[in-house]
Amino acid sequence: MESNHIISIGLPISLVIIMIGIGMTLTLNDFRQITRKPKGLILGSVSQIVGMPIIAVVLAKVFDLSPEMAVGLVIIAACPGGTASNLFVLLSRGNVALSIMLTVIASLITIATLPLATGYAMSLFSTSSVNIELPVEKMVAMMVGVVLIPVMVGMILRTFWPRWAIKAEKGVSKLGGITLVLLVASILYDIGGNLLQLIIQAGAAAISLNIIGVALGIFTAKYCRLPKEDGLTIGVELGVKNSTLALMVSMTILSSETMSIPIIVYSVSMFICAFVITVFGRRSKASSITSANMV
Template sequence: MESGPLISIGLPLSLFIIMVGIGMTLTLRDFHQVTVNPRGMVVGTIAQIMLMPLVALGLAWMLGLAPAIAVGLVIIAACPGGTTSNLFVLLARGNVALSILLTVTASLITILTLPFFTNYALQLHFGSGAEISLPVGKTIVMLVGVVLLPVALGMIVRTRAPALAIRAEKLVSLFGGLVLAVLILGLLYGIRDRIGELAAQAGLAALLLNVGGIVVGIVTSRLAGLSQRESLSVAMELGIKNGTIALMVTLTLLESSEMSIPAAVYGVLMFPIGFLLVSYGRKVVSRVPAAQADVA
């Protein structure tokens, strides 16, 4: 599944539409709530953009991953939470507003941190003289175009036509899931002759990254004094990643199907694990009233 018109044009366009959907879930009031009590945002954002890539680097070293697989693992770890995480948080009875804002905030900061961690991983695993590198300027421009601008556009739509935004938001979320599914299936078909070998290389790493992210989210949140609902939101944001961004970077900028394998495998594994977290959240949060859960 090498870079072609469908990937180089279709993938960024699809991501643009998905990010418009995220923007449609936001209002200025949401940002005001964060300024009143920013602790959840601070903890969740740092965990997403800093701790997760470090966990991926540690896993790549401990498991002795092949260079391309190791870089791909760092890329998916450095990606923000996806739109699907907001739905999972809702199902788990977590703090949906916090989840949405964490998705947007991390997506915006990723514009700077994703190129940094990607190039660091490339130099670490391929050497400073490697021909493969992520063009920082081009990456920032692309991420601004498919993250910052569409989120702002979505917020404008939400402000001027809230009823339309609510209806469109559901369709965009469905579209995002379909895009990711098609990309994963296409990628797996393109490497079908090596799927067993590559799954063996990336499967355990992707699983450990996913579970590790959820554990990091819950532990750091509780240590910071966040409520159960807030902790669930942070954990879900770390576990449910925006695999579309990872595939865009690996397939369109790095033009490497092999580096895309961790994102594809992660994209498959995060759903069943996410539903397990949903089950856990519904059991834990349902034991106490919502008002108490927010201060537990």
């Protein structure tokens, strides 16, 4: 199945818009605040960059996914959190500054680690009948062009035109979300009659990855004695991924709609899971405030 022009052009444009939006939420002071207490940032980043891809590899083997779907699962696992994660953390009364920092740090690190994780998955799952090759130079160049540079542009806009950037960031995030919905609809249309069968094959693994990722963030933070808000934040960051970036890798760079199926299923699952976390976080915060007032 060939990628159409909407996918090949729309995905990179959508991702650039989203990453500029992330950059416009940041100031240098945000970096200073988090680096003073870096435990949550370190824990979340390591879990995101190392833990999630390992879990994806295990799940791909447990659920016996086809080579292309297995690679797709690892791709979404190796992606950083998306802009939606920051919104869900805000709504769930988590640590917004930590959420933004985890999103940006992971986005920058994945310029190097995402090609590595994707290449490893390809070598691990490829068979003689399915030969998948990774264009490393093209992937790294595109990551720099659609992740690193747009984030820097967003930060520059926030530094020199802060009022405009704060207003524009909301619109940028909405535009990125709308574009993502249109791109997913285009992929689903191209897949057509094979959609249900592919979702059945990849659904359990993708949903399991989402739930395990959230649990990993919450419980490891609790084990490390981080505040409940930080644990919730890390859980959201591990669960809510930058699906646009994952789709760009699978569709634009690797030209595989089959790889995109686990990514799409994961995208649906992550919003449902994030909604549940939001409800839990708000209720937990309300209970804590009530208890404090009673004391």
